[in-house]
Amino acid sequence: MIEVKNVRKSFGKNEVLKDVSLTVDKGDVVVILGPSGSGKTTLLRCMNFLEKADEGKLVIGEQEVDLHSASGKEKLQIRRKTAFVFQNYGLFQNKTAIQNITEGLITARKVPKTEAVKKAEEVLEWVGMSDKRDYYPAKLSGGQQQRIGIARAVALDPDVILFDEPTSALDPELVGEILDVIKNVAQRGITMVVVTHEMSFAQEVASKVVFMDGGVVVETGTPNQIFYHPKEERTKKFLERIIPQDQYYI
Amino acid sequence: MNDVFSIERFLGVIPKLIPYIGISIKIVLYGLVVGSILGIIVAVLRIKRIPVINQILSVYISFMRGTSMLVQLMLIYYGLPVFLKSLFGIDINSWDKMLFVYMTFILNEGAFLGELFRAAIESVPVDQTEAGYSVGLTGPQTFIHIVLPQAVKTAIPGYGVDIIGMFHNTSIAFTLGVVDLVGRAKTLGTASGHELEAYAFVALIYIVISILLRLLFYVLDKKYSFGREGVKS
Ligand SMILES: Nc1ncnc2c1ncn2[C@@H]1O[C@H](COP(=O)(O)OP(=O)(O)OP(=O)(O)O)[C@@H](O)[C@H]1O
Numbered sequence A: 001m002i003e004v005k006n007v008r009k010s011f012g013k014n015e016v017l018k019d020v021s022l023t024v025d026k027g028d029v030v031v032i033l034g035p036s037g038s039g040k041t042t043l044l045r046c047m048n049f050l051e052k053a054d055e056g057k058l059v060i061g062e063q064e065v066d067l068h069s070a071s072g073k074e075k076l077q078i079r080r081k082t083a084f085v086f087q088n089y090g091l092f093q094n095k096t097a098i099q100n101i102t103e104g105l106i107t108a109r110k111v112p113k114t115e116a117v118k119k120a121e122e123v124l125e126w127v128g129m130s131d132k133r134d135y136y137p138a139k140l141s142g143g144q145q146q147r148i149g150i151a152r153a154v155a156l157d158p159d160v161i162l163f164d165e166p167t168s169a170l171d172p173e174l175v176g177e178i179l180d181v182i183k184n185v186a187q188r189g190i191t192m193v194v195v196t197h198e199m200s201f202a203q204e205v206a207s208k209v210v211f212m213d214g215g216v217v218v219e220t221g222t223p224n225q226i227f228y229h230p231k232e233e234r235t236k237k238f239l240e241r242i243i244p245q246d247q248y249y250i
Numbered sequence B: 001m002n003d004v005f006s007i008e009r010f011l012g013v014i015p016k017l018i019p020y021i022g023i024s025i026k027i028v029l030y031g032l033v034v035g036s037i038l039g040i041i042v043a044v045l046r047i048k049r050i051p052v053i054n055q056i057l058s059v060y061i062s063f064m065r066g067t068s069m070l071v072q073l074m075l076i077y078y079g080l081p082v083f084l085k086s087l088f089g090i091d092i093n094s095w096d097k098m099l100f101v102y103m104t105f106i107l108n109e110g111a112f113l114g115e116l117f118r119a120a121i122e123s124v125p126v127d128q129t130e131a132g133y134s135v136g137l138t139g140p141q142t143f144i145h146i147v148l149p150q151a152v153k154t155a156i157p158g159y160g161v162d163i164i165g166m167f168h169n170t171s172i173a174f175t176l177g178v179v180d181l182v183g184r185a186k187t188l189g190t191a192s193g194h195e196l197e198a199y200a201f202v203a204l205i206y207i208v209i210s211i212l213l214r215l216l217f218y219v220l221d222k223k224y225s226f227g228r229e230g231v232k233s
């Protein structure tokens, strides 16, 4: 189980996260929704220490760490239990597709090279990128890069994968196929937290939907609860804007 | 003045000049190797922006980039012994003149390469570092495996130009009486009254060195292209 407790974060005078808490059970697919600027990205980044929270705790399994004052060693331990899929793919530009996947295994986790390569080939196959094994990111399309990004995260076998708008930098016609890959990750039973604006994906895949606005969690529930029976006015307003009315009432 | 250039004289100066190529190469190598190490240290310290040290480095770099190497050599040759003697009582007047030449090249290169490396390291997008952290790499692992190779790629063209420039500068050693390739060409020319042949040979050497370096950097550039077509220079 993963727990985020009472996270606060300000950039200067701009209070971006105001006491955010979140519980993610093993195997959960938690989708975070919310308008632009509501703090979704910042929350994910704080969970991986890419941003230093002003306050807050993170529990992963047995380990609890302070999101503000964690030691370098604790940060490393948490990062090795998590993986991140970036909006702009975040592939290592100086590494080929397969090296992108093996780097975290070999260098960070000291997995023997042959074993790491075997694992990487397996996930490459799974995301349909075997033929691009030795390509550098510069030679791959956005969709192909994100497949590698997802494969890299899965290969690390983390307790949770954090996705930050994994399809929003893609050409519209590529979004569907990448969402399918992510659905596949979900079906493997991997715990995930996904920030996305793809409502149908959220409805279909999420076990839990979290609606954030203005740096707070406004409402949490099953997709059914959030999409069809939202309690909070702010949630309703947001959904009305995002989902066309006809679709909304089906 | 018909007798400006003769092949015999040209061939004649070659064996007299060749031994002096070594001096130039030695100066360049010291500047390159020790200067690169100094440059990396300067770059990393500058990126960390440590108060006081950053200001000192900033003055050092401005000075090295803003004054000619000749001035720097003079200051190091005449100034440093006085400075060390009066402050620490260390007498370095008896040191080999070459040491002062090396020191000048090292300090000069440290400043130039420090800036080159700093700009190259800072040109690597932060998302590369964040991606490194996200897969569980430590700070140093991320720097060495991810950031540095990409910075090297950016620094390569500037590095090549810099080395060729250093070769051209080795002749300043002549002002201390250290005879390098150019210095020797000058003395040969003065002695015989025919300067062109010696300088022609020097030019040839420079061209050969330039071509070799270009070749080397072309190969390096290819090696570090990471799937991108390199910018042809
Ligand atoms: N590094 C930063 N420095 C200053 N302000 C920042 C920084 N990162 C984010 N912010 C601010 O924090 C707020 C929340 O940003 P965040 O990126 O978390 O929102 P988001 O919910 O992910 O939005 P979007 O849907 O547009 O991605 C915004 O007002 C943003 O301007």
Ligand SMILES: [Mg+2]
Pocket (backbone or CB within 6 Å): A040, A041, A042, A164, A165
């Ligand atoms: Mg965001």
